[in-house]
Amino acid sequence: MQNSNHPIPTVYDVAERAGVSRGTVDRVLYQRGRVSEQSRQKVLRAVEELQYKPNSNASRLARKKEYLFSCIIPQFNEGEYWGEINNGFLEAAALLSERGVRLRLHFYDQTDVKSFLAESNAALDDKPCGIIMNAVFRDEVTLFSQQLDELGLPYAFIDNKIDETHYALYYGVDPYKSGELGAWLLSLRFPPKEIALVRLLRDSSQRADPNRPRRHGFTDYINKHFPDCTVHTVFIDPKDSCSTQKTLEKFFAEHPGIRHIGMTNSRIYLLEKYLSKHPDPERIVVGFDDLRKNLDCVKKGYVSALVTRHIPEQSKLLLTDFAESVISRRAPKRRDHYVHMDILTRMNLDNY
Amino acid sequence: MQNSNHPIPTVYDVAERAGVSRGTVDRVLYQRGRVSEQSRQKVLRAVEELQYKPNSNASRLARKKEYLFSCIIPQFNEGEYWGEINNGFLEAAALLSERGVRLRLHFYDQTDVKSFLAESNAALDDKPCGIIMNAVFRDEVTLFSQQLDELGLPYAFIDNKIDETHYALYYGVDPYKSGELGAWLLSLRFPPKEIALVRLLRDSSQRADPNRPRRHGFTDYINKHFPDCTVHTVFIDPKDSCSTQKTLEKFFAEHPGIRHIGMTNSRIYLLEKYLSKHPDPERIVVGFDDLRKNLDCVKKGYVSALVTRHIPEQSKLLLTDFAESVISRRAPKRRDHYVHMDILTRMNLDNY
């Protein structure tokens, strides 16, 4: 609690106590201009004794400095994963705006390397004081991050990262562990004999496979704990619900023993139609990520559990933390933030 | 994105556009002093057209107004539930300090009504602009809230609340639902035939029983879904680990069939000693709240799952939201915040 006898000290108080002028205090605090060693010590002592902290409101008012951050993330449709990430960024930006933080967004096409290159260049043209991105195209992102290193521009990764780069900050889940958690949930109720792992067809132009680590976490867990269990893989087309339906009908007709279904990408909602047409009280379905549509599936009982983190929270925390560290010119306390994985079931869905 | 041609408008811009002086703009914005209807309209229009928002940094600098909030919560030892709540308050206060928010804390003894009365009076003496409390002693809290209503002082409840009062804000979990969730988790793996519900002995002076709703959620769920299951209640003494140990030994010796153990208060860690001495791979143990010691028990495998919310998050959000609404003099968007219940197991514990 603030001692009411001693009101909050200002530069004037520090200057007076040190026997110098405000300007000198200013020079000492911000290493601006030349100061004799003697006055420097006096000022530092006065700052220490008075516990002086600059008034951030006055400081920002006088400085009028803006901090621009550029984000390079995949395009999205309303309600999709990257849309939620985007919402988190916007929320954080609104909160930080009074501290002079500005945001510029760049969306690229995940299936098109060139669009990533274009957007990363556009981001540089913004002359930002920090860049936030994800890492779908490993080679290009690595190259880009080297460019940023040379420019001395700090950058942060969201959702996934490239360990070999000098990123300042990372927020995301540990994808491998989240896969394990999903497999654990799937097998919690009774041991699986056969599992359907549903995957998405992707056109050949898409080189990246961002879900690999999570899928491996999933299958490794199953193989380790249930060595006799077979994992069947089915591919469905995310753009064609009709063919998806046919594929699933056919697949499950051929494998009537399957009671466990998992999907390691964020689109478990694509199964809704099939699941609703073929109810099975014994079936267990596990998916990932708290998309609106996924939550609906849990609510309706088609999906037993989702593994997720609060998606917008993740990007909100990243921007807040990143901005804080850039503004204060201090490295963040922690570099890697593997955010907590939530387990969502119909029992704890209401207030998410 | 901010249009760079039109820099952020100031009162001067508004005044000029409305053809009046800064003082007049100020008067209409804050309903201070007298203004002719004609100028009022002109100013309001200019504000609208320019999308004028006062610069919060300049505003706070000039105003120098402080907002004091007083919290009245139970005493605690390091690492206990209310300690975590307290940490959340402190964290929020640190973040809000530059907006002029100050915090004053009052701790009372949960077993002593008089200490609550003393602390609530002390809180009033602070002359705060808002009060945060929990509701252990229903009658006394109800009386106190009536007093606050008369004074026109807004108050918020944390953790639990009294519906009949005119509280401005509430953050907490739905205790009944959390009890249900705990029971669901306990019975997830295989249907329970016998359950041990471990409770704490409380001295007769303690009238309040804050865990009742949660316990009822728990037992109701079991009775509804497993009508043939018997729920045994065991009382242990939280202050005497030796007697606790004896009680548990005796109880479980008499009921060798029990594979399900639940505890609806926050002290599942009190069972650690017993559980570690009597390992049982089939046993399922469910507790509540993410106390450090509870997390350790999950990590070591003694406890299968915890139902919790991130405790400090809850108080942090409450203070942030409450301060925001008091400062802006607007009612909060939502009054009741039943925060999300997390499910914690050894699979998703690492980054909590």
Next chain:
DNA sequence: AGAAATTGCGTGCGCGTGCACGCAAATAAA
């Protein structure tokens, strides 16, 4: 020794608001 450059430091101004003071015009009272 005188001129030129460098070092150390004090001061003034502006950032955008909030608020109090006080002036002029309009109205009411004498």
Next chain:
DNA sequence: TTTATTTGCGTGCACGCGCACGCAATTTCT
């Protein structure tokens, strides 16, 4: 009509800090 009162409104100052200007004292160069 003169004086008192009210209404409407403009202006000045302070908030605490960042920054630039410029003066005086000291050192370096010719």
